[in-house]
Structures are given as structure tokens and as C-alpha cells.
Amino acid sequence: METSAPTMPAERAAGLAPVTRFLRTETGKGWLTISPPLIYAMLLLIGPIIVIVANSFWSQDYLTIDRTFTLENYRAALTEPIYRDLLMRSLFVSVTVAFVTVILAYPVAWFVSFHGGRYKGLWLFIITVPFWSGYLLRILSWKVILGYKGVLNETLLYLGVIAEPLSSLIYNVNAVVITLAHSWAAFAILPLFVSLEKLDRSLLEAAADLGDGPVRRFLRITLPLTMPGIIAALMIVMIPTVGDYVTPKLVGGKDGVMIANAIQVQFGKASNWPLGAALAVSTMVIVSMVAGAIVLLLAGLKRLLK
Amino acid sequence: MSALSASRRILSAYVILYVAILYFPVLLLPVFSFNDSATPKLPLAGFTFKWYESLAGNAAMQGAAWNSLVVGVSAAVLSTVLGICAARAITRHRFRGLGAASSLIMAPLILPEIIIAISLLVVMLGLGLQLSLVTVILGHLLICVPYSVTVLVSGFEGFDPSMEEASRDLGETSFGTLRRVTLPMLAPSIVSSLLVTFTISLDEFILAFFLSGTEPTLPVYIWGQLRFAAKLPNVLALGSILIAASLILLTAAELFRRRAERKMELRP
Numbered sequence A: 001m002e003t004s005a006p007t008m009p010a011e012r013a014a015g016l017a018p019v020t021r022f023l024r025t026e027t028g029k030g031w032l033t034i035s036p037p038l039i040y041a042m043l044l045l046i047g048p049i050i051v052i053v054a055n056s057f058w059s060q061d062y063l064t065i066d067r068t069f070t071l072e073n074y075r076a077a078l079t080e081p082i083y084r085d086l087l088m089r090s091l092f093v094s095v096t097v098a099f100v101t102v103i104l105a106y107p108v109a110w111f112v113s114f115h116g117g118r119y120k121g122l123w124l125f126i127i128t129v130p131f132w133s134g135y136l137l138r139i140l141s142w143k144v145i146l147g148y149k150g151v152l153n154e155t156l157l158y159l160g161v162i163a164e165p166l167s168s169l170i171y172n173v174n175a176v177v178i179t180l181a182h183s184w185a186a187f188a189i190l191p192l193f194v195s196l197e198k199l200d201r202s203l204l205e206a207a208a209d210l211g212d213g214p215v216r217r218f219l220r221i222t223l224p225l226t227m228p229g230i231i232a233a234l235m236i237v238m239i240p241t242v243g244d245y246v247t248p249k250l251v252g253g254k255d256g257v258m259i260a261n262a263i264q265v266q267f268g269k270a271s272n273w274p275l276g277a278a279l280a281v282s283t284m285v286i287v288s289m290v291a292g293a294i295v296l297l298l299a300g301l302k303r304l305l306k
Numbered sequence B: 001m002s003a004l005s006a007s008r009r010i011l012s013a014y015v016i017l018y019v020a021i022l023y024f025p026v027l028l029l030p031v032f033s034f035n036d037s038a039t040p041k042l043p044l045a046g047f048t049f050k051w052y053e054s055l056a057g058n059a060a061m062q063g064a065a066w067n068s069l070v071v072g073v074s075a076a077v078l079s080t081v082l083g084i085c086a087a088r089a090i091t092r093h094r095f096r097g098l099g100a101a102s103s104l105i106m107a108p109l110i111l112p113e114i115i116i117a118i119s120l121l122v123v124m125l126g127l128g129l130q131l132s133l134v135t136v137i138l139g140h141l142l143i144c145v146p147y148s149v150t151v152l153v154s155g156f157e158g159f160d161p162s163m164e165e166a167s168r169d170l171g172e173t174s175f176g177t178l179r180r181v182t183l184p185m186l187a188p189s190i191v192s193s194l195l196v197t198f199t200i201s202l203d204e205f206i207l208a209f210f211l212s213g214t215e216p217t218l219p220v221y222i223w224g225q226l227r228f229a230a231k232l233p234n235v236l237a238l239g240s241i242l243i244a245a246s247l248i249l250l251t252a253a254e255l256f257r258r259r260a261e262r263k264m265e266l267r268p
Helices: A009-014 A018-024 A026-056 A072-079 A081-115 A117-132 A135-146 A151-159 A173-198 A201-209 A214-225 A227-241 A246-252 A259-267 A273-305 B002-033 B050-056 B059-092 B098-109 B113-126 B133-157 B161-169 B174-203 B206-211 B218-225 B229-266
Strands: A059-061 A064-066
Touching: A018 A026, A026 A273, A026 B059, A026 B098, A026 B113, A026 B133, A059 A273, A072 A081, A072 A273, A081 A117, A081 A173, A081 A227, A081 A259, A081 A273, A081 B002, A117 A173, A117 B002, A117 B174, A117 B229, A135 A151, A135 A173, A135 A246, A135 B002, A135 B218, A135 B229, A173 A214, A173 A227, A173 A246, A173 B002, A201 A214, A214 A227, A214 A273, A227 A273, A246 A259, A259 A273, A259 B113, A273 B113, B002 B229, B050 B229, B059 B098, B059 B133, B059 B174, B059 B218, B098 B133, B113 B133, B113 B206, B133 B174, B133 B206, B133 B229, B161 B174, B174 B229, B206 B218, B218 B229
Parallel strands: none
Antiparallel strands: A059 A064
16 A cells, blocks of 8 residues: 655654545545545446456356356357357447548548637537437438438439439448448547647648648658547547447348347347357457557557658 | 648538538438428428427326436436546546546446446346336446546636635635535536536437336437337437437537636636
């Protein structure tokens, strides 16, 4: 235990209990202040996740859970074609969505940071507001847009671009990617904007004075220096989207099912908690590994560019 | 020079297109909710209020609205209280472990919600708890606290800790300092945190879907109605009301946040 701050001699003489003394140090006061939300997160986040990990090593025996250690659930989660395919598809969707979102959002973050002037706050507000409202409704809206008799098909028919409605717009992986990318677009702006704000503008001026063109300036200064923001934006889009449940359910059809749908079935109709737990843990571990690989790759790219 | 302004014009056009696409699906549903047709399709058939009128006599929907209100208010108040503790520790204390503690508190922001939902479900059922609005509130609290912390950290950064010291030096107790100095200074940020977390709870679906048992919140009620194609126009009307409420609440939150920032600028 750390008791770096010096205690008062008078207190020491008074023989205060070590706990009381600790609580009067800077460290003690800090821990005491943060303890209510910290204990809450321990009890309702860490605790339940440990329970899920434990469950993933048990097995379902009709209505009860057999608590003998087994790796059977992981064997099923990682080798049975249905789960393997769902996992790979979920990873593909989340990585694609993350890159699409960041690439499309970067120019917008740039615009707000460089040309936003005194309206930067207002711009960020306008861009992020759709993200906070109507999660279900936005996905439903894409169903209305992309559907067989949807807005997009009707418009294209009206304009004479197509002779009959396209059935390829909805109920596939593309529809899931489009909907998710739209949902998370606003969220990706924030870390990109923060990293662009931190960028020292005089570096760009110096490079321009020394004869670097805009492309070179971007590749050698802006891109490497905003890499932390790019990485953060990729992560905050990729990790939550891998477990999205509603989007595949509403616009994915049978070709767009993702791992969250399989997890939900195990906790619902199929009632096999241990298998559901193993699917959830596998998803988290694999998405973390992919995230780690992307971070390393981009960090390497950054060094290369500099 | 002209090349520069040309690229600037392309960038501006791109940003406008981007924002338009961002808002298009959000604004499309309200348009169809006033459309006099049982299915959402173009061209629009005519203007009507009937989908909104039929909501008025819908007891199940009103029950869900009441549930959402109870959950939202509870989650907002409790997460703001927890958020004040965390934000205070983050801005006023330096100690080893602070980084780890605050990342744990912020973690629900980045975890897939389905993971949080199923782990809470297993624990609640394992403890023999009946699924109810309380279990939804407990879940919402987890995802609301990080937003509270974000709003309140900037609130704490906005005022000088020496004001609290002065209050204590002048003989005020810790509680008196909290009540008469800290909370009034933080008030705009606290209101902003309450509004933001209420909106997040109001909009949240996955946790409520897994943890609500027989008492649905509005998004869970909407989800149930999606099975019936004939109910779609009513869903669109209800959804439009929800989106409008969220927009108003978030705008109010933003105005309070601005006010907190202005307070900071006025500081001598």
C-alpha cells in the first residue's frame, strides 16, 4: 500500500488506526472519492464478466448448469462452421465499418478543426446529435430506404435508372455495413477532431515554406501526427460494432446474421448459457487481437511515414 | 490561390453532403409519420395526424412511456451522483491507480452492449432477482456514468479549486463548502449531465431488451411492434416523438454546457 504523503506528527502520536491515516493521505482521499463509481463498475461490470468467463467453461445439462470444467463450448464456438462463419463475418463487418467511417469522417473533422472558426462547438454538436437519438429508428429508417419497395428503389424507378426494383439493396452484408457506418459516423469525428486540434499548425507552415506540396504535407506531417486519433476512432467504432444485434436483425436478412444474434439465441430460445458465454468471450478475445494487430500496423506505418 | 479556394469549395461541399446524409434517415421517418398511407412509400399520399391520434388511446404504449420515464430519471440522477465522485477524483486528486480506476469506469463506453447485457442477465438471474425496471436501471447506470464523467470533468476543470479552499479557510465545513460553493459552480454541468444521461437511457435498447422482463421501455415496446406490419405507421409516429424529445433534450444540454464554459471564461 502506498502512503507517500507525510502524516502529521500529532496524528501519529494520537495513534490513529492505519486505515484512518491512509484515508488522510492524498492517495487515500483520491481512492475514497472515486470509490462509489469504482465499486459500482467492479460489482456490475467486472463481476458479471468473470461470471460469464466461468460459465463459458461449464456446460448446460437440460435445466441446470454442470460446473465441471470443459473446453467443449470453445471447441464448438471456434470450429463449428456456423459459429466460425458468423464470427468471421462480424469481424469483417466491424473492421470494414471502422475504416469506412474513419476515412469518410476525416475530411469532416479536418474541416471543423481548420475552418470551423468560432463555430467549432456548434459544428461538432450538429454532427454528433443524430448519434444520440433514435438508435432503433435510424436502423428502421434504413430498412425503409433500402427495402424492395423502399425509397431508394422507388426513386431509381421514377428516374428511370432501373426497370424493376433491385432486390440486392437489403438483407445482405452490404446493407449491414452501410447502416452501421451511418450509425457510427458521428462518433468517429470526435477523436479525429481532438487529434487535429492538437496538431501544431506551424509545422505545416514550415513544411510549406520549405516547398512541400499539400499531399506531401499531409502524408509526412498531418497523417503521422493524427495517427493516435485515427487509431482511437477505429477502435471506438470497431469494438462496439462487432457485437451489434439490431442492425443485422433488421436489415441483414439471413445472409447478414452476426455473432450477437447467435449469442442472443443461446440466452433466449436455445437456452444454452455456457455456449452463449463462450461465443461472447471468443468474440471479445478475437476482436481485441485484431484491434491490437491494427494498432501495431498503424504504429508501424506512422514510423515509416516520418 | 484559386486552386486553394477550389479545394476548399470541394471540402465544403463534401461536408454539407456528409451532414445531409447523416440527417436524411433521421428526418425521413417523421415525414412518413404524417403520410396518409399504411406503408412508408413515395410519392407521399397526403397529410394526416391520425397515426399520432391513435397513440393517445394506447394504454400499452403509455405504460412503456411511463417505464422509460422512471428508468431515465433514476439512471440520470444516480449516474450524475456517481459521475460527480469520479470527475472530482480525476480532476482534484493525483494518485497511483487513478488511470486504471478511471479506465474501468469508462470501459462500458467501448464494450459491445451485448456483452454487458448478457453478463448482467446471467448475474441477475443467478442471484434470483426478478427482471424488472430496477435491473434495467442498474444496467443503464453502467453505460450512463461514462457520459456523466465526461461532462462533469470539464465542469470541474472550469472552476478554480482555490474557491473551495477559501471557503474552508473562512470556516465553512466540508459539507457547507460542497453545498454553497462546489455544487452552485457545477450546476450547469450537472444539469447538462442529467439531460444527456436521461436521453441516453431513453434511447437505449439492448440492455433494456435483455433486462426488462415484463415491463418494456419505449424502445423495447417499439421493437415488439415491429413484428406487425400494420403497426408501422404508429411506430413511426411514436419514434418521431422520441427523436424530437431527444433533440430538444440534447440541445438544452448543449446550452447548459455552453453556459458552464462561459462561466469559466468570466473567471478573473
